[in-house]
Amino acid sequence: MANTAKILLIEDEKNICNFIERILAPQGYQVFSAFTGREGLEQINTLRPDLILLDLGLPDIDGISIIEQVRGWSSTPIIVVSARTMEKSKVTALDLGADDYITKPFGTAELMARIRTALRHRQNQNAYPNKRYEVEDLVIDFERRLVKLKGQEIHLTQIEYKLVSLLAQNAGRVMTYESIISKIWGPYADNDNQILRVNMAHIRRKLEENPAEPRYIFTEIGVGYRMREE
Numbered sequence: 001m002a003n004t005a006k007i008l009l010i011e012d013e014k015n016i017c018n019f020i021e022r023i024l025a026p027q028g029y030q031v032f033s034a035f036t037g038r039e040g041l042e043q044i045n046t047l048r049p050d051l052i053l054l055d056l057g058l059p060d061i062d063g064i065s066i067i068e069q070v071r072g073w074s075s076t077p078i079i080v081v082s083a084r085t086m087e088k089s090k091v092t093a094l095d096l097g098a099d100d101y102i103t104k105p106f107g108t109a110e111l112m113a114r115i116r117t118a119l120r121h122r123q124n125q126n127a128y129p130n131k132r133y134e135v136e137d138l139v140i141d142f143e144r145r146l147v148k149l150k151g152q153e154i155h156l157t158q159i160e161y162k163l164v165s166l167l168a169q170n171a172g173r174v175m176t177y178e179s180i181i182s183k184i185w186g187p188y189a190d191n192d193n194q195i196l197r198v199n200m201a202h203i204r205r206k207l208e209e210n211p212a213e214p215r216y217i218f219t220e221i222g223v224g225y226r227m228r229e230e
Ligand code: CA
Pocket: 011, 012, 013, 055, 056, 057, 058
């Protein structure tokens, strides 16, 4: 897809707006800015952007409540731009339907990668799910429920397989602990990360050469997990 996507930036710090515009405009993206939440909501309505970059700390409306309002009627990808001091709201934002987050200060490459991933996932969302995941030595064949590492079949328990395929189908995106738990163990599951952590430790022992320095499944501290994108 050509980068003609419309990106709406809702951010009250002008220097961050300028920085992001300088990165995105040369890539061909059409960038629009709103400096308050109210302005942002208006522009979402009139512009129908393809992607929203949303600062959580806005002067008038809380970014979190913008996500709630937008998710009531639109599935436009939202990437939260958060300050380090807002770790907790980051998780809330993701659980309310934000697609991803990026923490200030961030670099050009990181921002571009996040945007590409969010746009691509949104494009594919109504298509058939991926049939295969392949990164370096790891191959997952979703139709045959097979996981191979360096050509060798890896035996996973049912829960482990469900976890790996959930993360792989969402490769590149962060999945919060809560969203993973509710998708694997159901919405009424005990929201205790322990069982998830134990399963992830087992999975890493099977898939990662060095579980302390994973190549495929990364921990987003305090938030969840992100599987490496193809
Ligand atoms: Ca702000």
